[in-house]
Amino acid sequence: MVHSPFKGVLPALVTPFRDGAVDEKAFVALVERQIAGGVHGLVPVGTTGETATLSHDEHRRVVELCVNTARGRLPVIAGAGSNSTAEAIELVAHAKAVGADAALVVTPYYVRPSQEGLYAHFRAINDAVQLPVFVYNVPGRTGTDISNETLARLAQLPNIIGIKDATGDLARASLQRLMCGPDWVMLTGDDPTALGYIAHGGHGVISVTSNVAPDACATFINACLGGQWETALYWQDRLVRLHKALFLDASPSPTKFAMAHLGLCEPDTRLPIAPCDDAVKPAILEAMHEAGLV
Numbered sequence: 001m002v003h004s005p006f007k008g009v010l011p012a013l014v015t016p017f018r019d020g021a022v023d024e025k026a027f028v029a030l031v032e033r034q035i036a037g038g039v040h041g042l043v044p045v046g047t048t049g050e051t052a053t054l055s056h057d058e059h060r061r062v063v064e065l066c067v068n069t070a071r072g073r074l075p076v077i078a079g080a081g082s083n084s085t086a087e088a089i090e091l092v093a094h095a096k097a098v099g100a101d102a103a104l105v106v107t108p109y110y111v112r113p114s115q116e117g118l119y120a121h122f123r124a125i126n127d128a129v130q131l132p133v134f135v136y137n138v139p140g141r142t143g144t145d146i147s148n149e150t151l152a153r154l155a156q157l158p159n160i161i162g163i164k165d166a167t168g169d170l171a172r173a174s175l176q177r178l179m180c181g182p183d184w185v186m187l188t189g190d191d192p193t194a195l196g197y198i199a200h201g202g203h204g205v206i207s208v209t210s211n212v213a214p215d216a217c218a219t220f221i222n223a224c225l226g227g228q229w230e231t232a233l234y235w236q237d238r239l240v241r242l243h244k245a246l247f248l249d250a251s252p253s254p255t256k257f258a259m260a261h262l263g264l265c266e267p268d269t270r271l272p273i274a275p276c277d278d279a280v281k282p283a284i285l286e287a288m289h290e291a292g293l294v
Contacts, residue, residue: 004185005075006102006134006162007203008040009221011210012048012189014252015062016265022058024065026265030211031069033264037214038222042066043206045079046104047141048252053270060094067099077206081106081136085121089128102132104164104206109142115150126159133159138166138189148176155180164189164206165197173200191217191243195236198224208251209243212258213291238291245287248280258284262293 011034016026031042044066045051045059054062063078070076078100080091085108092103107113108121125133135154139145145167154160162185165173170193173186177200187204188197194205204225210217220235246254253269257276260267269275276284288294 004161004203006041006077006132006185006187008225009038009204009210009214009217010041010043010077010187010206011039011214011217012046012206012208013042013044013066014211014255014259014265015045015049015051015054015058016256016259017268017270018266022054022062023265024061027062027065028069030259030264031066034210034214035070035073037210038218039074039210039214040204040218040221041075041077042070043077043079043104046136046206047079047106047138048208048211048255049079050252050270050273051079051081053273059091060098063095063100064098075101077102077104077134079104079106081108083108083111085124088121089125092125092129092131092133096129096131100131102134102161103129104134104136106136106138107142107144107146109144112143115147118144118146119150119153122154122160123157126154126157130159132161134162134164134185134187135160136164136166136189138164140166148172148179151176151184152179155184161185162187162203166190168193170196170200173197173202177201191246192240194221195224195232199229208246208255209239211252211255212246212262212288213239213242213293216291242287242291242293245280245284248283249277250274253277254280254284257281258288258293261285261288
């Protein structure tokens with residue numbers, strides 16, 4: 001396995017809101033709960049953190065809060081993506097300045113660049129800021145899919161160290177591992193297929209479900225990484241309906257509903273994400289019960 005601090009369960013942290021503003025007290029408590037639950041890293045201001053609805057000042061503040069709360073106990077991978085290369089560089093530079101350990105940079109959304117454009121985008125970030133960078137590939141949201149061939153080129157750059165792969169394509173993982181080499185860090189962004197992804201050579205998961213169930217997710221992924229497949233399958237079966245239930249409505253509204261039910265934060269989201277639909281709440285609660293949370 002690659003020798004890297006970036007492995008295991010890394011929660012894609014929600015950004016809690018109260019009365020329209022970021023609820024900093026709740027966010028700090030959420031980070032502490034994740035650390036106590038045994039997770040292996042922290043990922044603020046990603047997609048699950050509703051980054052698209054945060055102001056730049058809020059974005060930067062949440063990264064600082066996460067780094068300051070973690071106090072070096074766990075690595076922090078700060079969300080820092082944009083469909084503007086110059087803006088992405090600014091966000092990565094800020095992440096470095098406040099002490100984040102790496103940046104998570106999504107492929108530029110909406111503009112749908114070519115593979116050469118994607119390579120040039122990430123190379124510009126690599127050249128501008130000396131901070132480890134994970135490429136975040138989530139074509140279902142961005143409309144852009146970065147190829148394994150492009151990733152293999154990026155893997156040759158010193159600061160582009162790995163991937164958050166939210167495609168759910170397990171065959172891609174094996175091919176990517178072979179193409180990008182032994183130092184390439186492979187994290188999935190898809191909780192339901194994390195078991196298979198790690199079996200294909202992945203190193204962990206940037207997890208939505210960990211927001212709700214950090215202890216269970218940490219136990220599950222520890223079993224996967226330790227090759228304890230019978231134990232891992234037990235936890236997979238216990239968590240899989242929760243993984244799916246948290247996407248029964250636009251994310252992260254189901255996750256925030258589940259967390260509010262546990263008394264962790266308000267269920268508030270920001271438009272255009274609407275509050276969790278009442279019609280799916282019973283299924284979320286049932287999945288939480290099956291996971292042993294309620």
